[in-house]
Amino acid sequence: xxxxxxxxxxxxxxxxxxxxxxxxxxxxxxxxxxxxxxxxxxxxxxxxxxxxxxxxxxxxxxxxxxxxxxxxxxxxxxxxxxxxxxxxxxxxxx
Numbered sequence: 001x002x003x004x005x006x007x008x009x010x011x012x013x014x015x016x017x018x019x020x021x022x023x024x025x026x027x028x029x030x031x032x033x034x035x036x037x038x039x040x041x042x043x044x045x046x047x048x049x050x051x052x053x054x055x056x057x058x059x060x061x062x063x064x065x066x067x068x069x070x071x072x073x074x075x076x077x078x079x080x081x082x083x084x085x086x087x088x089x090x091x092x093x094x
Contacts, residue, residue, distance in 0.1 A: 001030055001039065015040050 003025050010024040012034065020031040020040050031041040039051045063071065 001042070003028070004030055004032070 004023045008023040008025045010022045010029075012019055013022050013031065014020065015031050018040065019034040021034050021037075023030045023032070027045050029041075029043045030039065032038065033040050038053065041051065042049045062068075
């Protein structure tokens with residue numbers, strides 16, 4: 001939504017009881033929350049999309065097993081590329 005600017009500002013409207021800044025360009029309309037500036041609603045022609053702010057998770061999220069194994073592999077490879085603490089001390093004169 002990089003087209004949103006002072007030039008495309010069209011006023012303030014209430015969406016779901018919240019004041020929203022409205023921006024219009026050609027056949028596109030966007031509503032952003034006046035306080036948070038988060039997107040609230042977007043319309044282009046007959047298509048309308050609404051954005052919903054969800055509550056944060058209450059528990060620790062787990063990566064799928066395949067992604068987790070890839071993350072461990074990358075972490076392991078990064079450690080291989082770093083000099084050990086003893087070689088760092090030698091270079092520092094310790």
